[in-house]
Amino acid sequence: MAYKIKSRIWIESENNVLLGEGRVHLLKAIQNTGSLSKASKSLNISYKKAWQLLDSVNKSAKKPVTINSIGGKGGGGAELTDYGKSLILAFDDINRNCWAFLDKQLEKIKSL
Amino acid sequence: MAYKIKSRIWIESENNVLLGEGRVHLLKAIQNTGSLSKASKSLNISYKKAWQLLDSVNKSAKKPVTINSIGGKGGGGAELTDYGKSLILAFDDINRNCWAFLDKQLEKIKSL
DNA sequence: ATTCGTTATATTTGTCAATACATAACGATA
């Protein structure tokens, strides 16, 4: 059976993690559901973990990635900013390209 | 301050990790010291952890990566096989290329 | 046979992180 090359990439800001695969999943789930609590349920993670992740993202980013509102109609909610959407697009693009790149590198260990 | 892209790559065999950065460090230390126990000391990890890592490497690889000897002159020792050396070279090469690749991708988030 | 430094392994202990649980704060609406 052949060896495989796996990878993980992430974006850091001042030595803090800004975006990784898990955080991107969370942001996409927020985009789909309109709230952090619904997003956490859809990802099968605790609300607290989701909140900590999102808090970390917003604290690491140069500009807000989500707008969170407490109380009011529906109890509140969370939605992505345009900046947040562009971050996700950039991450996904780089990640896909990285996979393609490593796929080519696979040649180098095919004979091993 | 600008965002940074970080990455980690590893080689898998049958869903088991074969080589990552830590394992490569260990193999290089074995190459330099001639024994697993000396290698573990030079990396400041316990002998047990080093042994578990090396055991996992040898069990995941298609061919032996090290030759370990017990007892005898000097008490024994461990040394890399030619196969192990070529694995290290391939990993380092791919890893370096991946860094260079991601450095180019950095353009895409420069404006964010 | 004894010694030696190593590889090899089991067992216990400690540490850290994830999880679960609980609760406060909020503000539009009725």
Add this chain to the structure above:
DNA sequence: TATCGTTATGTATTGACAAATATAACGAAT
């Protein structure tokens, strides 16, 4: 003002992983 489903936190418990400790097995050399 009472209600509602959120966001926002604190606290306690659990569980997985790391570390420490201990010891067996080995075989060349003396």
